[in-house]
Amino acid sequence: MRSSTFSSSETPTSRPLGRVCWVALLVAGVLLAGAEWGWRRRGFQPGVKDTPELWSLARAQASEGDGRGVVLLGSSRFQSGLVPEELSKVLGGAHTVQLSINGASSLPLLEDLAGDERFRGLVLCEVSPTLFFSVEPNEVRARPAQYVAGYRHRTFVADWETAMRLPFQERFVVLLSAVQPQSVLRHLVVNRSLPAPPFSRTFANRQQWSDFQGVELEPLRRMWAQRYQGAHGKAPEPAELEALLERVSSQVARIRARGGEVVFVRMVSSGAVKRIEDERYPRAVYWDQLLQRTGAQGLSFEDVPALARFECPEDSHLDARATPEFTRLLGQELVRRAPGAVAASSP
Numbered sequence: 001m002r003s004s005t006f007s008s009s010e011t012p013t014s015r016p017l018g019r020v021c022w023v024a025l026l027v028a029g030v031l032l033a034g035a036e037w038g039w040r041r042r043g044f045q046p047g048v049k050d051t052p053e054l055w056s057l058a059r060a061q062a063s064e065g066d067g068r069g070v071v072l073l074g075s076s077r078f079q080s081g082l083v084p085e086e087l088s089k090v091l092g093g094a095h096t097v098q099l100s101i102n103g104a105s106s107l108p109l110l111e112d113l114a115g116d117e118r119f120r121g122l123v124l125c126e127v128s129p130t131l132f133f134s135v136e137p138n139e140v141r142a143r144p145a146q147y148v149a150g151y152r153h154r155t156f157v158a159d160w161e162t163a164m165r166l167p168f169q170e171r172f173v174v175l176l177s178a179v180q181p182q183s184v185l186r187h188l189v190v191n192r193s194l195p196a197p198p199f200s201r202t203f204a205n206r207q208q209w210s211d212f213q214g215v216e217l218e219p220l221r222r223m224w225a226q227r228y229q230g231a232h233g234k235a236p237e238p239a240e241l242e243a244l245l246e247r248v249s250s251q252v253a254r255i256r257a258r259g260g261e262v263v264f265v266r267m268v269s270s271g272a273v274k275r276i277e278d279e280r281y282p283r284a285v286y287w288d289q290l291l292q293r294t295g296a297q298g299l300s301f302e303d304v305p306a307l308a309r310f311e312c313p314e315d316s317h318l319d320a321r322a323t324p325e326f327t328r329l330l331g332q333e334l335v336r337r338a339p340g341a342v343a344a345s346s347p
Helices: 014-041 052-062 076-081 084-090 107-114 139-152 156-169 181-191 217-231 238-257 271-280 287-294 323-337 339-343
Strands: 070-073 096-098 122-126 200-202 208-210 261-266 297-300
Touching: 052 096, 052 139, 052 156, 070 076, 070 084, 070 107, 076 122, 076 208, 076 323, 084 096, 084 323, 107 122, 107 139, 107 238, 217 271, 238 261, 238 287, 261 287, 261 339, 287 297, 297 323, 323 339
Parallel strands: 070 096, 070 122, 122 261, 261 297
Antiparallel strands: 200 208
16 A cells, blocks of 8 residues: 655656756756857957955965065066966976066065065065056055955955865856956947957966967057056155165065065066156166165166067067066076075075
8 A cells, every 4th residue: 555645855846847957957058068169269268367365365375384485576567477387497496476466566565575474585576667666646556555455354265265266267268257248248239249359368376378469559559658658657756766765675674684585677668668667767766776775686678688689569568478488588597696586485
């Protein structure tokens, strides 16, 4: 005799509902796979989101273990112009951490490392004149200061969530902001076409890859010239420059007192951008004074023929195809000029 009771999982209505769920999942998977294939066919490649949370994960690495290694502080020129893995090879396997922030001054980041007693490695600090020396606008220093504050108040949950997203962002184009439905719809309405692949992408180690092949460069050159001419602020008065140099000297001294070292680096710029930088920030007044006051080593691309031959396609950033060689040459020059500084990064 059959029992009059039965499991709720066996109800007639639950079985069709379960099939509907599986069919819905299958359809969603097919649609996502189709979207992934379609965007890749248009030239899109996966890339991670360069968020303050991702920066915090990298910042934590700078103070891990014995606090040695190489830390890169700067702007997008460092982020897209240097390949951390290539630099590590040249410097004897030293772990390299990319902490540069797009459009930001390296000064708040240098101050953060100077105050971290756990850090005792090598800092390569980029000197982009309009960002490093300018006194206005304050945004170029406010943004990295916000990153530092976020790092100091970060939570385990935020770190965990960021780390869990990275493997997916590295592999799937459909996670890019540019191909989200609202972004695509907005682009269709404004431009009456689908979005084109971005010429820049970010990797999990925060290195950026800028591929200018096939990109219309003249509008980018005009944009950078206008930005460096105006929006990147004004040169400091003598008293302001004196205060800035005193502040930087103090930070360098604190890192050195723990056995670390700081090397200032001037990255490649070209065309109108370089002319603006040279006119507004003469080398003798700014770069030379920085090295003299801090007593730190300096490496300017202009002083190394092997580096001076590189050109920035849009006047401000190196192309991805040039960055591995540029990084190797810069690392070799660093070893030749400042072996003591390189020794500070040795594990």
